[in-house]
Amino acid sequence: MDYTIYEYSLGTALVLMLFFAACFLMVKTPDKPIFGNYIRSCHLMGVALLLLSANYSVHLFCNLRFLYLDAAILMNLSTYFISYWLFSSALTALLDRFYLTRRRFLRHILYWLLFSALSGAVLIALPQGAVQHVGLFLMTLWLLAYGIYLSRKLILTYRWAVRLFDDTYSEHIAAYIRWMSAFTWWAIIYGVSCGLLTFLPDRYVFLWVLSSIPFYIYLYRSYMNYLLFYEQVESILEKETHEGVEEVCRNVEEMPNETPAYHANIEKKLTVWVGMDGYTSPGLTIEELAGKLGTNRTYLSAYIKSTYHVSFREWIAGLRLEYAKRMLIEHQEWTIARISETSGFLSQSYFMKIFKEKEGCSPARWRKAQA
Template identity: 60%
Template sequence: MNLPLYEHSLSIALPLMLFFGAYFLFARTPDKAIFANYLRSRRIMGVALLLLAANYAVHLFVGIRFRDTNAAILMNLSTYFLCYWLFSSALTTLLDRFYITRRRMVFHLTAWVLFSLFSGFIQLWLPDGLLQKIGLTAMAAWLVCYGLWLARRLVLAYRRAVRLFDDTHSDDIAAYIRWLSIFTYWAVIFGVGCGVLTFLPDRYIFLWILSSVPFYIYLYCSYLNYLLFYEQVERALEDEMPSCEEGFIPDDEPAGDAARSGLDLGARLEAWVASESYLSPGLTIKELADELHTNRTYLSGYIKSIHGLSFRDWIAKLRIEYAKRLLLRSPELTIHDISEKSGFLSQSHFTRIFKEHEECSPARWRRTRTDAEQPSEQH
């Protein structure tokens, strides 16, 4: 084993882990009640990072890998199992404030204790040989399946939040939580990789340590950036969650009345589109439902059934069509001016949505259409 490389990699990773963990635990957040859930999530993540830092410190200062390989593997497996739960809990609670319950905590802590006990029995009590290898393989499979199960729950929570935002907001609120999806898939790859590297020969262990550096730097930066948008996301989760009373069609409404209601809603919706009210920035389906005197859940279902789009995509399509008319009729307007007049919050967001619809930038689309019209005008 290349001992200097191993020690240098630990010396790089350990201070970062200690700093990130301490920051997550003790750094202040805005003094508003709405940030309580963010602070709880960050503190859970801080505990996980300090736990991993303690693992690194034992490897660096005690040299447990060289003193007792089985004990080192046991420590790693137990640490990873607990950290899997802490990581998933910290991230999932950002999307579901009721995710952490006493019952769930007892379940996962009990699973961690049982996993550690079984791992200890296999590592420290079973003799070296085939039986121990089978036992280690089983524990590794248990660890991987547990991590995948937690990751699946987080991904499902993320997708539910994205659907909620797309069905209720004209702005791309989901962009503020996209880092959660990226980090989850990265965490799955990293977590499985760490589990595999635990059993590799000593000369490869430095890879396990160095691979953690960019992983946790990304996590740290993501939490910092998310602080800027957390309040907007949290308010969207609070304000736009449909109530239990809201349904697509009331049970006591006859089918004929429901059909007539749909026709009436279609006429009102067409009038609303004709008034170009969709250009209002920050528009929500609740505001539109109040204006049309209808149920927001019913309105969301109506838009999906008629246009085949979520509320956000439907509004974006209307705004892009309006922007295309401005691009042709008002050549004196800049792309920035058009993005503002079309209801987009920023030029970059407008350009991205425009490319999704037209497969080219607004400036290129304008040049192409202008060049195509000039010959016909001259003719």
């Protein structure tokens, strides 16, 4: 059988992975302490790519898959297991700097050693045939379950960060980390595929290799783009710990129905604040608003959710949109950029996006329709 396509695809993927690994390991950031967590995450990614590159190198230069199939399967299963951990840890650490601990690291290393030892036992000790196939099937299920477990942890951390941003800041900070969610779901699909494609017939193995190229290109591009927003996101995350945020969320969720006097007091003060167009102040936070109202962020957040059934960000965005619509009518000479800025939006593109989502057309077209 001609393995030329397989060798070329493997060689191309190997060169790209080594390039990206070097970029991650030698990443350059501004000389500020806040970027330490970003650098650590990049280094974890670099190590993961080096391990996968070593895997590809053995396949390319030793023809392991075609000469020693059992050894190739064992190497693939073991490599994917530790790579799952490195990939998920690198991404989770971007949102939770307390996630990577020595105890957790050692525990997952033990998991990896145990998984590799059992996989080796299945391939070496069990007789070939149906019994070995069942053993390999079980080890593959273990690998996939482990990957899904790690992905679930990452997705929960991502949702925690989104909830934190939306309940605290008027700007759409969560947009800066959306790539992590997209990449995680892609990683789940790709990881499952890798586990299954290991057992593909030889003639189709190149498909498994080629599938990694766009995956890692997207990963590297996302990391480099995130560097532009990392300082802003990390500075926000530094103000909160998991314990603090969970306490706030628990207080909000368990808050009993407030007395009418409490609601009336908040409503009265908010009415005055809204009447003064206070929401047009860019970069507004719920802490700032709570200070102006003489309350705290927990009670204010609970009031907004129970009254308007939206997050702080969504509530402020709605007020700003209504203000922008008034300005579109009252100031026909104003540009869309000026109206966006006057309404409190830091990003004109975000203003255009949510305006179209709510009204079904652009601000300019809406203005013409009203005229």
